[in-house]
Amino acid sequence: MNRFLSKDFLSGVMFIAFGLTALYFGRNLAVGTTVRMGPGYVPHMLSYIMLVLGLIIAVLALYNGGDTVEAPKWKPITMVTIGIIAFGLLLETTGMFPALVALVFIASLGGDEFKLWEVLGNIVVLTFLCILVFKVGLSMNIAVINGVW
Amino acid sequence: MDMLHNLTLGFSVALSFQNLLYALVGCMVGTLIGVLPGIGPVATIAMLLPITFHLPPTAALIMLAGIYYGAQYGGSTTSILVNLPGEASSVVTCIDGYQMARKGRAGAALTISALGSFFAGTVGTIIIVLFAEPLTQMAQKFGPADYCSLMALGLVAAIVLANGSVLKAIAMVFLGLLFGLVGTDVNTGAQRFTFDIPELSDGIDFAPIAMGLFGIAEIVVNLEKKMSRSGAIKVTSLWPTREETRRSIPAVLRGTILGAILGVLPGGGPTLGAFSAYTLEKKISKRPQEFGKGAVEGVAAPESANNAAAQTSFIPMLTLGIPSNAVMALMVGAMIIQGIQPGPEVMTKKPDLFWGMIASMWIGNLMLVIINLPMIGMWVKLLTVPYRFLSPAILLFCAIGAYSLQNSTFHVQQVAMFGVLGYIFVRLGCEGAPFLLGLVLGPQMEEYFRRAMLLSRGDPMVFLQRPISLGLLITTTVLLILMALPNLRKAREEAFQEEEG
Numbered sequence: 138m139n140r141f142l143s144k145d146f147l148s149g150v151m152f153i154a155f156g157l158t159a160l161y162f163g164r165n166l167a168v169g170t171t172v173r174m175g176p177g178y179v180p181h182m183l184s185y186i187m188l189v190l191g192l193i194i195a196v197l198a199l200y201n202g203g204d205t206v207e208a209p210k211w212k213p214i215t216m217v218t219i220g221i222i223a224f225g226l227l228l229e230t231t232g233m234f235p236a237l238v239a240l241v242f243i244a245s246l247g248g249d250e251f252k253l254w255e256v257l258g259n260i261v262v263l264t265f266l267c268i269l270v271f272k273v274g275l276s277m278n279i280a281v282i283n284g285v286w
Numbered sequence: 287m288d289m290l291h292n293l294t295l296g297f298s299v300a301l302s303f304q305n306l307l308y309a310l311v312g313c314m315v316g317t318l319i320g321v322l323p324g325i326g327p328v329a330t331i332a333m334l335l336p337i338t339f340h341l342p343p344t345a346a347l348i349m350l351a352g353i354y355y356g357a358q359y360g361g362s363t364t365s366i367l368v369n370l371p372g373e374a375s376s377v378v379t380c381i382d383g384y385q386m387a388r389k390g391r392a393g394a395a396l397t398i399s400a401l402g403s404f405f406a407g408t409v410g411t412i413i414i415v416l417f418a419e420p421l422t423q424m425a426q427k428f429g430p431a432d433y434c435s436l437m438a439l440g441l442v443a444a445i446v447l448a449n450g451s452v453l454k455a456i457a458m459v460f461l462g463l464l465f466g467l468v469g470t471d472v473n474t475g476a477q478r479f480t481f482d483i484p485e486l487s488d489g490i491d492f493a494p495i496a497m498g499l500f501g502i503a504e505i506v507v508n509l510e511k512k513m514s515r516s517g518a519i520k521v522t523s524l525w526p527t528r529e530e531t532r533r534s535i536p537a538v539l540r541g542t543i544l545g546a547i548l549g550v551l552p553g554g555g556p557t558l559g560a561f562s563a564y565t566l567e568k569k570i571s572k573r574p575q576e577f578g579k580g581a582v583e584g585v586a587a588p589e590s591a592n593n594a595a596a597q598t599s600f601i602p603m604l605t606l607g608i609p610s611n612a613v614m615a616l617m618v619g620a621m622i623i624q625g626i627q628p629g630p631e632v633m634t635k636k637p638d639l640f641w642g643m644i645a646s647m648w649i650g651n652l653m654l655v656i657i658n659l660p661m662i663g664m665w666v667k668l669l670t671v672p673y674r675f676l677s678p679a680i681l682l683f684c685a686i687g688a689y690s691l692q693n694s695t696f697h698v699q700q701v702a703m704f705g706v707l708g709y710i711f712v713r714l715g716c717e718g719a720p721f722l723l724g725l726v727l728g729p730q731m732e733e734y735f736r737r738a739m740l741l742s743r744g745d746p747m748v749f750l751q752r753p754i755s756l757g758l759l760i761t762t763t764v765l766l767i768l769m770a771l772p773n774l775r776k777a778r779e780e781a782f783q784e785e786e787g
Contacts, residue, residue, distance in 0.1 A: 144713075144714050144715045145451065145454070145715075147714055148454055148457070148714045148715070148716055151710070151714065151716075152457045152461065155461055155464065159464055159479070162479055162481070163478065163479065166476060166478060167474075167476070170744065171739055171744035171746070172739065172740060172743050172744035173740065174473075174736050174739065174740075175474065175476075176471035176473070176474045176476035176478055177476075177478075178736075179467065179732045179735070179736070180464070180467050180478060180479075183460055183463055183464045183467070184464070186460050187457065187460055187461065187464065190453065190456060190457040190460065191457065193453060194451075194453050194454060194457060197453070204715070206713055206714065207713065209709075209713055210510045213506045213509035213510050214506045214705075214706065214709050217502060217505065217506050217509070217681060217705065218702050218705060218706055220678075220681060221502070221681065221684075221685050221698060221699075221701055221702040221705065222698075222699060222702050224682075224685045224698060225685070225689075225695040225696075225698030225699045225702070226695070228685075228689060228695055228698065229695055233686075236685075237682060240678065240681060240682055240685060241678040241679075241681075241682060244677065244678045244681050245674065245678050247506075247509055247677075248509055248673075248674045248677065249509075250674055255674070255675070256678075259675055259678060259679070263678070263679055263682055266679075267682065267686065271686055271690070277690055278693065279689075279693075
């Protein structure tokens with residue numbers, strides 16, 4: 138078993154990475170004194186705590202071993218993420234309907250069964266629902282298709 | 287009679303048509319997600335946060351509360367009829383509930399669990415009414431240092447009860463605190479970690495983080511698993527026999543008391559309540575051999591306990607503004623979105639909201655008995671809807687909801703980003719709940735910390751000189767030491783193993 142691939146070791150590395158990132162981007166914030174704390178006082182404190190905790194977790198993990206991280210399945214997380222990003226990009230430029238089609242279609246590709254007819258049916262039902270809830274019900278100000286409705 | 291006056295006010299608010307409607311919507315949604323395995327109240331409330339932004343504050347909170355305790359009712363249905371826990375808090379109900387169903391006593395099990403839950407919900411609501419006022423008065427004596435210590439205690443308690451590694455949970459709290467710092471510093475106006483993105487100058491919005499970390503990550507994890515669906519058992523008569531009733535009543539009482547106590551504790555909640563109640567019943571029962579083979583106490587006690595705990599876990603949030611679990615952290619988030627600062631002032635400044643919400647909890651519990659018992663057939667049908675239809679629909683709802691917060695697609699992209707982060711957390715075995723508590727409490731805690739240090743001229747001893755603060759810090763330290771003791775650590779690990787198994 139590879140100790141560097143244990144859940145705990147990788148978590149430790151993640152915490153260290155967050156600590157370093159916060160320290161780097163917070164380097165220009167004034168720390169101030171304990172009486173009059175500057176905007177950087179608490180961020181610096183938290184960054185160092187993150188670093189120390191991350192280090193302890195990582196070192197302990199190398200010492201003790203622990204569960205190996207499961208190999209992630211790339212398809213669901215990738216498709217879901219791409220689907221939402223596509224929705225965000227399309228919503229204001231083309232309208233709700235194209236964005237909806239893109240999201241439902243891409244996200245459905247992430248599941249282990251993909252039947253075109255089912256997805257199309259799903260799109261029809263969801264379009265109807267969204268117009269009803271968001272356009273009619275909550276009277277949100279978004280176009281269904283830009284320039285058309 | 288102050289209390290009577292308060293309750294009258296509460297019921298007059300809760301019984302308005304609009305609030306009744308939202309209580310009903312909340313209970314229906316709660317039952318729905320409770321029945322469906324694989325989607326829990328935390329994810330649902332996270333995803334519905336943007337919608338509540340469009341509602342009046344009281345209606346919004348009534349609806350969210352309804353989802354939370356509604357899920358406790360719905361979860362038991364799936365446990366009993368399909369042997370799949372609809373909710374984490376119904377895991378134990380599967381053991382004896384499903385066995386009862388196989389013996390043809392499904393209807394009785396459902397009735398006992400619904401009526402037990404209703405009783406527990408009523409008692410839980412009464413406890414909130416009794417304790418809300420004294421606790422709030424106590425909280426008003428708190429200075430900045432005391433608040434800071436109280437929050438530290440809340441965070442530490444959350445760690446004790448988090449699943450898995452203590453160190454990782456502590457680190458997650460600090461990570462949450464760190465994310466809470468993003469935005470403009472209130473005291474100096476300096477921009478912190480905003481990367482020149484104007485949308486970040488008000489801080490990272492709570493809703494996209496919660497939606498990404500809990501909603502999206504949960505959907506992705508569910509997509510990875512193949513969900514097996516077995517047929518549900520038919521329900522015949524709903525009436526329990528006299529023998530079953532006689533055996534359930536004391537179990538319901540014990541479950542209610544235990545659940546109510548465990549619900550108030552920071553970090554406690556329905557799941558812990560249900561497990562403890564089941565263990566207790568098994569220990570004191572004269573017929574321990576029947577447990578696991580359809581003992582009626584094994585259904586009555588945990589189902590009452592999870593509902594009692596769901597109600598009483600509102601107490602620290604409503605009176606002190608300190609969330610005791612992830613759902614309460616989301617409720618705090620919902621209040622902040624509405625412009626209400628949670629804490630002891632809510633009761634004095636917004637009595638209609640405070641008492642209206644409490645009164646609506648009892649009304650909601652009554653609605654749930656009706657929703658769950660006569661309409662059981664409808665909910666069982668829903669179990670046949672495949673997950674591949676649900677997941678795109680949920681994602682879509684999330685995405686539009688995030689956009690609707692401020693009509694900004696930036697929020698949609700944030701959801702995607704935090705979805706990935708949430709997925710990494712799940713894969714690395716890092717709990718999301720401590721992160722969320724840190725995030726919610728972070729900005730306030732920094733504020734109180736800085737104010738306390740300013741008042742004491744930079745002397746950190748102030749935290750030890752004020753009696754309230756000292757008491758809270760001692761409790762915190764004791765908790766931390768207890769966690770480090772090898773015996774207790776082992777007991778804690780065993781408790782969680784039972785929970786997972």
